Amino acid sequence: MRWVESITQEEWEKIDQVIARYRGRHGALIPVLKETQEICGYLPKNVQHRIAEGLNLSASQIYGVVSFYAFFTTIPRGKHIIRVCLGTACYVKGSKQILDQLEKELDVKVGGITKDRTFSLEAVRCLGCCSLAPAIVIDHDTHALVDPAEAIRIVRSYG
Numbered sequence: 050m051r052w053v054e055s056i057t058q059e060e061w062e063k064i065d066q067v068i069a070r071y072r073g074r075h076g077a078l079i080p081v082l083k084e085t086q087e088i089c090g091y092l093p094k095n096v097q098h099r100i101a102e103g104l105n106l107s108a109s110q111i112y113g114v115v116s117f118y119a120f121f122t123t124i125p126r127g128k129h130i131i132r133v134c135l136g137t138a139c140y141v142k143g144s145k146q147i148l149d150q151l152e153k154e155l156d157v158k159v160g161g162i163t164k165d166r167t168f169s170l171e172a173v174r175c176l177g178c179c180s181l182a183p184a185i186v187i188d189h190d191t192h193a194l195v196d197p198a199e200a201i202r203i204v205r206s207y208g
Contacts, residue, residue: 056089056096063088064096068103077104078114082121091122127162127169129207132186133200136175143196144183148172150197151204167208 056064067084071077081100086092097111115121133139133148148159151170157163159172178184181193185200192203 056093060088061099064099065103068100072104078106078111079118082111082115086121091125093123097123125162125166128167129188130169130171131204132171132173132176134174134176134178134182134184134186135172136179136182138179138182139176139184142182144185147183147185147195147197147200151200154201155204168204 064085067081067088071081078100081104082092085096085100089096092115097115098108100106101108101111115123131151133151134144135148136144148170152158155163155168155170157168157170159170162169173186176184176186176191178191178193181191183195184191184193185195185203186192187203187207192200195203
């Protein structure tokens, strides 16, 4: 699904405030990108160009950083981000079934966003909590030792 890069006037004003606060400071790019992504939810091209102009950097420099770090995204994310661990310990204990069930329940594929933009679904290689496998993370909350039915109940509590 292709999203229109629509940023509200209020968001543009906030972005401009962030740029102004960091303009001329060494190492400003990462914090500007981070704060801007918190405002917009993602970093579309028109926002990257605004940051480039505001920090007197090239658009290719901005894109290079955005595309290098997994934290940044150029596509919209849902209000809640669901990450399902597919690392060895989680996979062996059934995380693939959890992922399949979430795809079916939410009607979204991995890497996608639900039609109502409530959830993004991501598969990750390791969450760093192998002893608690299988695990999922929703936003910043880790849920351990989950099964497919429990994962659905947990996700519903966020919607």
